[in-house]
Amino acid sequence: MEERVLSMICVSCPVGCDLRVRVQGKKVLDVEGHSCPRGIDFAEAEVANPTRVFATTVRVSGGKLPVCPVRSRQAVPKERLFDISKEVARLVVPAPVDIGQVILPDVCGTGVDIVATRDLKAKEESA
Amino acid sequence: MTDKTFDIVIVGAGIVGATLARELSAYSLRVAVIDKASDIPSGASRANSAMIHAGYDDQPGTIKADFCPIGNRLYHELAAPLDFTLKECGSYVCGFDDDDRIHLEKLLEQGRANRVPGLEIISGETLRRREPYASGDITHALRAPTGAVINNFEAVLAFIDNAQQNGVELFLETELKDLLLSADGAEVVGVATNRGRLFAPVVVNAAGVYSDLVARMAGDDSFFIRPTRGEYYIMDKRIGSLVNSFFFACPTPKGKGITVAPTAENNLLIGPTSIVQPGRDDTSTTADGLAEVIDGARRLIPSIPLNMAITAFSGLRANPDTKDFIVNVLERPLGFVNAAGIKSPGFTSAPAIACHLVELMKDRLAKRISFIPDPTFIPERKHTPRFEMLSLEEKRRLAEADPRYAQIVCRCEMVTEGQIVEAITRGARTVAAVKIWTRAGAGRCQGGFCGPRVVDILARELGVSCEEITRHGGHSRYLVGKTKDYWFRGEN
Amino acid sequence: MADMQVDVAIIGAGPAGVAAGIGAREAGAEDVLVLERDWDLGGILQQCIHPGFGLHAFKEELTGPEYMHRWIERAHKAGVAFLTNSMVFKMESDGSLWVMNPEKGVFHVTAKATVLAMGCRERPLGAINVPGSRPSGIFTAGTAQRFVNMEGYMPGHRTVILGSGDIGLIMARRLVWEGARVEGVFELMPWAGGLRRNIAQCLNDYGIPFYLSQTVIQVHGRDRLEGVTVAGVDEKRRPVAGTERYIACDCLLLAVGLIPENELSRMAGVDIHAATGGPVLNEFYQTSRPSIFAAGNVVIVYDLADWVSQEGVAAGRNAALYAAGILEKPVRRIEVRGGRNVRLFSPQNIVGSGDVTVYFRVLRPIEKRCRIFAEPGLFERRQRYVRPGEMNEIHLKGAALQALPETVTTITLDAEEV
Numbered sequence A: 001m002e003e004r005v006l007s008m009i010c011v012s013c014p015v016g017c018d019l020r021v022r023v024q025g026k027k028v029l030d031v032e033g034h035s036c037p038r039g040i041d042f043a044e045a046e047v048a049n050p051t052r053v054f055a056t057t058v059r060v061s062g063g064k065l066p067v068c069p070v071r072s073r074q075a076v077p078k079e080r081l082f083d084i085s086k087e088v089a090r091l092v093v094p095a096p097v098d099i100g101q102v103i104l105p106d107v108c109g110t111g112v113d114i115v116a117t118r119d120l121k122a123k124e125e126s127a
Numbered sequence B: 001m002t003d004k005t006f007d008i009v010i011v012g013a014g015i016v017g018a019t020l021a022r023e024l025s026a027y028s029l030r031v032a033v034i035d036k037a038s039d040i041p042s043g044a045s046r047a048n049s050a051m052i053h054a055g056y057d058d059q060p061g062t063i064k065a066d067f068c069p070i071g072n073r074l075y076h077e078l079a080a081p082l083d084f085t086l087k088e089c090g091s092y093v094c095g096f097d098d099d100d101r102i103h104l105e106k107l108l109e110q111g112r113a114n115r116v117p118g119l120e121i122i123s124g125e126t127l128r129r130r131e132p133y134a135s136g137d138i139t140h141a142l143r144a145p146t147g148a149v150i151n152n153f154e155a156v157l158a159f160i161d162n163a164q165q166n167g168v169e170l171f172l173e174t175e176l177k178d179l180l181l182s183a184d185g186a187e188v189v190g191v192a193t194n195r196g197r198l199f200a201p202v203v204v205n206a207a208g209v210y211s212d213l214v215a216r217m218a219g220d221d222s223f224f225i226r227p228t229r230g231e232y233y234i235m236d237k238r239i240g241s242l243v244n245s246f247f248f249a250c251p252t253p254k255g256k257g258i259t260v261a262p263t264a265e266n267n268l269l270i271g272p273t274s275i276v277q278p279g280r281d282d283t284s285t286t287a288d289g290l291a292e293v294i295d296g297a298r299r300l301i302p303s304i305p306l307n308m309a310i311t312a313f314s315g316l317r318a319n320p321d322t323k324d325f326i327v328n329v330l331e332r333p334l335g336f337v338n339a340a341g342i343k344s345p346g347f348t349s350a351p352a353i354a355c356h357l358v359e360l361m362k363d364r365l366a367k368r369i370s371f372i373p374d375p376t377f378i379p380e381r382k383h384t385p386r387f388e389m390l391s392l393e394e395k396r397r398l399a400e401a402d403p404r405y406a407q408i409v410c411r412c413e414m415v416t417e418g419q420i421v422e423a424i425t426r427g428a429r430t431v432a433a434v435k436i437w438t439r440a441g442a443g444r445c446q447g448g449f450c451g452p453r454v455v456d457i458l459a460r461e462l463g464v465s466c467e468e469i470t471r472h473g474g475h476s477r478y479l480v481g482k483t484k485d486y487w488f489r490g491e492n
Numbered sequence C: 001m002a003d004m005q006v007d008v009a010i011i012g013a014g015p016a017g018v019a020a021g022i023g024a025r026e027a028g029a030e031d032v033l034v035l036e037r038d039w040d041l042g043g044i045l046q047q048c049i050h051p052g053f054g055l056h057a058f059k060e061e062l063t064g065p066e067y068m069h070r071w072i073e074r075a076h077k078a079g080v081a082f083l084t085n086s087m088v089f090k091m092e093s094d095g096s097l098w099v100m101n102p103e104k105g106v107f108h109v110t111a112k113a114t115v116l117a118m119g120c121r122e123r124p125l126g127a128i129n130v131p132g133s134r135p136s137g138i139f140t141a142g143t144a145q146r147f148v149n150m151e152g153y154m155p156g157h158r159t160v161i162l163g164s165g166d167i168g169l170i171m172a173r174r175l176v177w178e179g180a181r182v183e184g185v186f187e188l189m190p191w192a193g194g195l196r197r198n199i200a201q202c203l204n205d206y207g208i209p210f211y212l213s214q215t216v217i218q219v220h221g222r223d224r225l226e227g228v229t230v231a232g233v234d235e236k237r238r239p240v241a242g243t244e245r246y247i248a249c250d251c252l253l254l255a256v257g258l259i260p261e262n263e264l265s266r267m268a269g270v271d272i273h274a275a276t277g278g279p280v281l282n283e284f285y286q287t288s289r290p291s292i293f294a295a296g297n298v299v300i301v302y303d304l305a306d307w308v309s310q311e312g313v314a315a316g317r318n319a320a321l322y323a324a325g326i327l328e329k330p331v332r333r334i335e336v337r338g339g340r341n342v343r344l345f346s347p348q349n350i351v352g353s354g355d356v357t358v359y360f361r362v363l364r365p366i367e368k369r370c371r372i373f374a375e376p377g378l379f380e381r382r383q384r385y386v387r388p389g390e391m392n393e394i395h396l397k398g399a400a401l402q403a404l405p406e407t408v409t410t411i412t413l414d415a416e417e418v
C-alpha cells in the first residue's frame, strides 16, 4: 500500500503540536513534531478511528435552568457525533440533576455513557 | 384594531408629536398618537446631539429663531415636573482664527437679537482655564450659559407618558397609509392605518423625515425633505469628564458642525456628520463618516482616545428645502395641520412649537374641535427610579421595599430588575424599549451581559417565550429558536 | 441586613475567587467571605461546558462546570463562606464594600483585606468600529455561549464569527453541534488569536473556513442581520479595496477580545495598568492600595483557568497574611518592564525577597526555536514557539534578585528568536 504523510494538529493538550504522520493505509509508520508520547497516541487514533469527547446540554424539566450540561464520559467516534447530538436532543431529564449522573447509557451503541457535568437544583416554588 | 373616533390624531411620536400630545392633554379632547415604530422615540428624536440650544444660531425673523429660546426655557421649567434629565452645561462655539472671530461676533449679535441671555466671547486662554483639554489652537469662544444637554429618550417618554396619564391614546406599530377626506376633498375625516381606521376632524403631521410624504396625502406639495444623515460615536463614561460643556466649532469649508459634548449621563458624544442621502430609514454608519467624526472632534479636543468608543449610531435630519420649520393649518383640506420639516434645533423648539400649534388650532379650527380645559389634568409624572443616581440611603430603602430593586441586571449602568419590570408595566415591549426607559444595555458592554437577562424578564413579564422577544420590533427577533428543538425544526 | 465584618472579603466566585477563598483559609484567616452576583458559583466557567480544564490542577481534562465543582467542594471543606445573588456595587478606598442582595437588601462589608476576582468582560461591536446598521443577531461570543449553554436558545441559523479568540472557536463548534451553520471565522491579524488545538478541533474538524488578515467592514440589515461585508486588510490592518465580498448570515458573533472588569477597582482608587487594563500588582498580588489584592482575569486575561486558580490561591494566602499583619514588608522595589515583543505582563513590581513568577504575553508569534528571558541575566528558557494567545512564565529566584546591585531598579522581559 502507498505511503502518505498526513499533517495534523495534536489536540490532546493546549500546546497543539504540529504533527507529520507517515502512514501506510491505517498503519502509522512514524510521527514527527510531537512533544510528548501522547502525540503518538493521538496520531494513531486519528488515523485508525478518530474520536472526540462530546459536550452538549440536555433539556431539564423543573430545573433552575432549562438545560443541563452533559458530556460523553469517554471519547466517541468522530463520525457519530451528530447522531449522538440528535439522540441527546430528544431527551428531557427531570430536575434535580447530580453531577456525574448517567443521562443516557451506551449512547448510539458506542458503549459510552452521557453524564451530567453539573448539579442542577429544582426550581424553587415561587413565593 | 377596530375603527375608533377621536378629536385629533397626531401622526408621529417624536418630540414634536409628544410635546403636542401633552399640551393637548390639558384639554377635554380625545387625542390619539400613532407611530409606525415599535418603540419610541424612533426617528430624529432618538438619534441626535441632545443639545438644548441657547438660540443664537438662527437668523432673526425665522420661525426657528422665535421658538428656540422659548423651547429652551420650557425644558428648564418642565424638567422637574416631568422628571427627565437635563444637565445645565452651557456651550462654547470655538474659533481658530480672525475670520472665526468675525463669525463669533455675528452669532453674538444674532443671539442678542433673539434675546438669548448671558452670551459672551472669551479668549482661548480663559477657555482652557475652564476646559483644560480644549485645543491650544482655539483663539476665541462664544460662551452661551443657557445651553443644556438633555436625555432625549427620557424627554420624549416623559411627554408621551404624561399625555397618556391624561387620557391620550398611543398606538405603536401603527403606520399612516392614507388620509381620509370628505367626498369633496375639502375636509379631513381621519386616517387609514395598517391596523384599521381612526376617525378625527383634525390630523397633525408630525412625521419627521416622512412629513413631506404625509403632506402629499393632503395635496400639500409646498416642500420636500432632504434626509441628511448625522453619524456619531458614544464614548465611555470614563472619559466623560474631558469636557464640561458642549463644544461647537465655527464652520469651515472642509466640514461643519462636528461637536464634542457631554451627555446627560456623562458619556462623551462626538459627531455629527452631515450627508444628504435618498433613504429615509437608513441609519447605518460608514467608515468615512466615522473617520470624519474623529478628525472633527480632535480639532476641538485633541486628546480624545478612539479606543474609548462604546458604540456608533446615526440619525436623519428632516431638512426641508424651504430651510425653515413648516408649522401651519391648511385651508384645504380643512383640519390638516403641519408640524413638518422640524430640523435642528427642532428638539429644543418642540415645546414652543406645541404651544404655538395649540393657539393656532384654537384660532383656526374652533369650528371643528373645542378647547375646554380639563380640570383633572395632572401636569407631572415620575420616571422609573434611576437606581444608579440614588444615594446609598435611598438605594437601601428602595431595595428593602422591593427586592427586585436589589437585583442588578445591567452592571454597566447599574439598572435593577425593579426598573425593568416597571418599564415593561409602563409599555416597554422590546429590548430597545427597555434600554430607552432604563439604560439597560446602554453602557460600555452594550448589552453583552444584560441582554440575556433582559430578554428573560421581558418574556416572563409579557407571558411569552424568549424567542418571541424582539430587539426593536418587526422582524428583529433576538433569538431564532430553542436548542434541541432546533434539530427537529424541519419535522412535523 | 446587618453590616458585616470579615478578615478577607473576595469579590467574585469564579476560579480566581473560589481559589482565593481556599488560599485565605489555608493561611489562617478566620472569616473568609466570597461575594458573587450570580445565583450560582463558578463564574464564567459555568457556561464553558466543553472539556479543556484541569490538566494542570487535576491531571485530567474536565469541562468548566466539573472543574469548578471540584474547587467549590474544596472551598466548602476549607470553611469558605459564600453569598450568592450579591452584587458589590461600590468599593471604598479602604477596600470595604457595598453589596446588594434581593433577600438581604443593601449592606456594608468591612474586611481587613479584600481580593478582587471580578473576571473580565467582552469587547463589544462598538469598540471595534464596524460601520453599518444595528440589527438583531449580533452577539459577543460569550453572550451567545450563555444563551446556548445555560438558557437553551439559538442565536442564529447561519453565523459568521469575527475574531479568532478561543471563545469564538469553541462557539463555532458548539453551534455546528446544535445543527446550525457557521460560514467562517475572520481574523484581522495574520495569526490566530486562540489556541491551535481549538483551530484544529473546532474549525478543521467541521470544515469551517478560517480566514486570516480579513475583517468585517460592514453590517447589513435593518431588523434582523442579513449579511456582512468582509474584506482583506493590509499590514496596517486597513481594508484593501477590491477584496470586499458579501456573506449572507443572520448572526454575527464577536470574539475580539476580553477586558478586565475594573470599575470597582477604579472606584477604590486602585492604580490600573494601561496595557493590561488590570490593577498594577506586586508579586504578592497586592495593588497600589495595600489592603486590596487581585487575581485572575481581573488582572490580566489568562488563557488557562488552571493558572487562574493557582494565582487565586496565592492571592488569597497573601491577603490572609496581610489581614493578620504578617505579610512580608517590602525590602526594595524593582520595576518589571516589557521588551520589544511583550504585550502584557504581571506583576509589574517586585518588592519582597522570595521567588517570583512573572506572566507575560507576546505581541507577535515566533513559530521557531526561541528564548524567553529576563535581563539582567536572571532567567532564560528555550521554547519551541511563543504565541500571542498563550501566556509565558518567567521564574525569578529570590536570591538572584537580592544579589542585584542597588543601582539596578528595573528588569526587562522579552522573547526572541535564537
Ligand SMILES: Cc1cc2nc3c(=O)[nH]c(=O)nc-3n(C[C@H](O)[C@H](O)[C@H](O)COP(=O)(O)OP(=O)(O)OC[C@H]3O[C@@H](n4cnc5c(N)ncnc54)[C@H](O)[C@@H]3O)c2cc1C
Pocket (backbone or CB within 6 Å): B011, B012, B013, B014, B015, B016, B017, B034, B035, B036, B037, B040, B041, B042, B043, B044, B045, B046, B047, B048, B049, B050, B051, B052, B053, B174, B175, B176, B177, B206, B207, B208, B209, B210, B229, B230, B231, B272, B315, B316, B317, B318, B339, B342, B343, B344, B345, B346, B347, B348, B349
Ligand atoms: C443628527 C441630528 C442632530 C440633531 N441635533 C439636535 C440638537 O442637538 N438639538 C436640537 O434641538 N435638535 C437637534 N436635531 C433635530 C431634532 O432631533 C429634530 O428636529 C426633532 O427630533 C424632530 O422631531 P420630530 O418629532 O419632528 O421627528 P421624529 O423624531 O423623526 O419623529 C417622527 C415620527 O414619525 C413617525 N412616522 C413617520 N411616518 C409615519 C407614518 N407614515 N405613520 C406613522 N408614523 C410615522 C416616525 O416613526 C417617527 O417616530 C438633530 C437632528 C439630527 C438628525
Ligand SMILES: Cc1cc2nc3c(=O)[nH]c(=O)nc-3n(C[C@H](O)[C@H](O)[C@H](O)COP(=O)(O)OP(=O)(O)OC[C@H]3O[C@@H](n4cnc5c(N)ncnc54)[C@H](O)[C@@H]3O)c2cc1C
Pocket (backbone or CB within 6 Å): C011, C012, C013, C014, C015, C016, C017, C035, C036, C037, C038, C042, C043, C044, C045, C048, C050, C051, C052, C053, C086, C087, C088, C089, C117, C118, C119, C120, C142, C145, C166, C167, C261, C264, C295, C296, C297, C298, C301, C302, C303, C304, C305, C306, C308
Ligand atoms: C467565555 C470564556 C471561555 C473560556 N474558555 C476556556 C477554556 O476552554 N479553557 C481554559 O482553560 N480557560 C478558558 N477561559 C479562561 C478562563 O475561564 C478564565 O481565565 C477564568 O474563568 C477566569 O477566572 P476569574 O475567576 O478571574 O473570572 P470569572 O470566571 O469571570 O469570574 C468572575 C466572577 O466574579 C463575579 N463578579 C464580577 N463582578 C462582581 C461584583 N461586582 N460583585 C459580585 N460578583 C462579581 C462574576 O459574576 C463571576 O462569577 C475562558 C474564558 C471565557 C471568558
Ligand code: SF4
Pocket (backbone or CB within 6 Å): A010, A011, A012, A013, A014, A015, A016, A017, A033, A034, A035, A036, A037, A038, A039, A040, A042
Ligand atoms: S504532543 Fe503532547 S505536548 Fe504536543 S499537543 Fe499533543 S499532548 Fe500536547
